[in-house]
Amino acid sequence: MIILDGKLVSVTRREQLKLRVKKFIESYRRSPQLVVVIVGENSASQIYVRNKIIACEAVGIKSTKIELPATCQQHELNVVIDRLNLDQEVDGVLVQLPLPKGLNENEINTRLSPYKDADGFTFNSLGHLWAGQPIIKPCTPQGVMNLLEHFKIPVAGKHAVVVGRSTIVGKPMAHLLTMADATVTLCHSKTPHLREHTLRADIVVVAAGQKHLLGKDDFKKGAVVVDVGMHGSGQGKGVTGDVRVHELQDWAYAATPVPGGVGPMTIATLLENTLILAEISQQKKQQKK
C-alpha cells in the first residue's frame, strides 16, 4: 500500500513556495501578509494559530495575530473584518473557528472579501468555486487534490465517494473531485447503508468526524482512501482519524496516515492561498495605475 505521506509532500511544496515568496518580495518590495484573527481562549485554537504563524514565517510570509477577548461583540468583530478588507498591506485573513458563543460565523462568511479569504470558506469564495471560477479553493479539499496529484492517483473517470457534507470539507471536496472529472457520490449522516456506496468507490474521502468509523470491510480492494478526520490533541501523538488505516495494509492501493496525511497539506495550501491572494492584489494595483 502506498502511504500518501502529506507531511513529506508538504515539505516539498513549502520549499517551492519559499522560492515563489522570495520572487514576490523581490518584485514588489513587500512580503505577502496573512492576518489571523482569534477570538477567546480556546486552547486548541491557540495551538492551531501558533502552528499557522510558524508555518508562515518559515516560507517568508508575514503573519500577524489579532487577539480579541471572548467577550467581543459581533459588531466589534465586524469592524475588524471591515478594516482588514480595506487594508492594502493585508493579503489573507483567517478567522480561527470555532467562535465563542454569541458570535455568528455566517456574518464573517458574508462580510470577509473573497480577495482576502485565505481559507476559502466565505460564501462569496464558495460561490466562485461552484460557478467554476474559483479565486482560491478551500484549504483542506484542495490539499487532498494536491496530495492525489503528487502521487499520480488518477481522478478523471473514477468513482469517488465523499463521506461528510460540511461546507468547509465534504461539499467543496465533492466539487473539486467533480471538477477533476470524477463521478462523485456525496454521503452523509442520513445516508442509509453507507457501506454500499463506499464499497463501490475507487477513491473514498472520509470527513465524517467519527473516530475509526470505517475499516477494511468498507472499501473495495485496491481503493484509494483519504482520511480527513482528526481526533485528539492535534499535536501528533495519539491523534487518529475516521478510518482504521491499520486494517488497510494489504487491501488498499493507497491511504493517508493520521497524523501526517491531510493535516500538513491543509496548512501548505493555506500558505499557497495567501500567496495567490497577494499576487491578485498586486495585479489589481497594477491595473489601477
Ligand code: NAD
Ligand atoms: P462536520 O462535523 O462539520 O461534518 C461532518 C459530516 O460528516 C456531516 O456532514 C455529517 O453528515 C457526516 N457524518 C457524520 N457521521 C456520519 C456517519 N456515521 N456516516 C456518514 N456521514 C457522517 O465536520 P468537518 O468540519 O467536515 O470535519 C470532519 C473531520 O475532519 C473532523 O474530524 C475534523 O476534525 C477533520 N478536519 C480535518 C482537517 C485537516 O486539515 N486534517 C480540516 C478540517 C476538518
